[in-house]
Amino acid sequence: MCNDLLMKDEQTKIQNMAATTFSVIPLAKHGGIIEFIEGVTPYYDTLDTIMQLKQNEWSGKLSKWKDEMSKLKSRESRAEYFREVACKQTPIVMSKWFRIQYPEAGKWFASRKQFAKSAAVMSIIGYIFGLGDRHTKNLMIHLQTGKCIHVDFDMIFNKGETLGTPELVPFRLTQNMINGMGEVALDGEFRTVCEQTLRVFRENSYEIEKYISDLPNLVADFASNKMAPKDFDMTEAKRLVSGRIRGQIMTVKLHKSKAITYPMQVSQLTSSLIDLATSDEKLCEMFPGWMPTL
Ligand SMILES: Nc1ncnc2c1ncn2[C@@H]1O[C@H](COP(=O)(O)OP(=O)(O)OP(=O)(O)O)[C@@H](O)[C@H]1O
Ligand SMILES: [Mg+2]
Numbered sequence: 001m002c003n004d005l006l007m008k009d010e011q012t013k014i015q016n017m018a019a020t021t022f023s024v025i026p027l028a029k030h031g032g033i034i035e036f037i038e039g040v041t042p043y044y045d046t047l048d049t050i051m052q053l054k055q056n057e058w059s060g061k062l063s064k065w066k067d068e069m070s071k072l073k074s075r076e077s078r079a080e081y082f083r084e085v086a087c088k089q090t091p092i093v094m095s096k097w098f099r100i101q102y103p104e105a106g107k108w109f110a111s112r113k114q115f116a117k118s119a120a121v122m123s124i125i126g127y128i129f130g131l132g133d134r135h136t137k138n139l140m141i142h143l144q145t146g147k148c149i150h151v152d153f154d155m156i157f158n159k160g161e162t163l164g165t166p167e168l169v170p171f172r173l174t175q176n177m178i179n180g181m182g183e184v185a186l187d188g189e190f191r192t193v194c195e196q197t198l199r200v201f202r203e204n205s206y207e208i209e210k211y212i213s214d215l216p217n218l219v220a221d222f223a224s225n226k227m228a229p230k231d232f233d234m235t236e237a238k239r240l241v242s243g244r245i246r247g248q249i250m251t252v253k254l255h256k257s258k259a260i261t262y263p264m265q266v267s268q269l270t271s272s273l274i275d276l277a278t279s280d281e282k283l284c285e286m287f288p289g290w291m292p293t294l
Helices: 002-008 010-014 043-051 055-071 075-086 094-101 105-128 175-181 183-187 189-203 205-213 217-223 234-245 252-256 266-277
Strands: 024-028 031-034 040-042 139-142 148-150
Touching (some): 002 010, 002 189, 002 205, 010 189, 094 105, 105 148, 105 175, 105 234, 105 266, 183 189, 189 205, 205 234
16 A cells, blocks of 8 residues: 555656565464565675674673663663664674675665665655564565565554563664665665655555554454553554654654654654664663664
């Protein structure tokens, strides 16, 4: 549905802005068939080909950073530790991966652009529908094109915010993701595509709202899922999606405390989302396995 809307709009159609999809056929309550996307590799593995992380060494570092941060009382000091120690001790290699993978200049340029564009489209789709769990193995990289493709859509409708360690960022925009697109993408390709995607969704808010209002079964499915938030309410989830389309950063927690942000223009909303996604204060509180420094 999101791709249909993007392909109906002249500007997003010309730029061929669309998320890569795959078919899923549910066969029973706990089983089904998923179409396997060919020629992709997990984002983590692309970094690992350069970093050659030794699993033990790496998990040792992750738990050391977590322990050190848990000793710090204020969020500011945890953010500072995250920025000055954890981020600085993590190799930043994604741009190197692009250089090695695409040695020919034209292909290199095009693939980085594709990476930024596809990451932006999926970031906004994920944000609108409250998609969490964007850890390093739920983002895949298409080896031919550099496209960023998302899999694993279980943590939808802001379920991630109700986990033991709640998710606090709207999408994955970590230092290696930014390095892959090139710093300039945050003021160029990535930002523009985020804005365009948000604009199209806002102009078609009725269609999106109608689509989600036709999803009644999800309530029952969620209720029987042990990972479901205890008081999950589909009506509430729909209201949150509507608010986000209209330009409010609405999350389960903010909404409950009634501290709703005022509706923002598309460019202002994009800036706020990028700020949130790159905030050290938010990233330092994420689950270590999400690997916020990668
Ligand atoms: N449609 C797909 N095409 C290609 N590879 C896929 C696809 N779906 C999943 N994968 C691969 O399989 C792995 C596991 O799938 P998935 O993330 O859906 O399972 P999971 O058990 O929910 O994982 P986790 O809870 O650890 O995130 C993914 O990390 C990805 O590498
Ligand atoms: Mg997964």
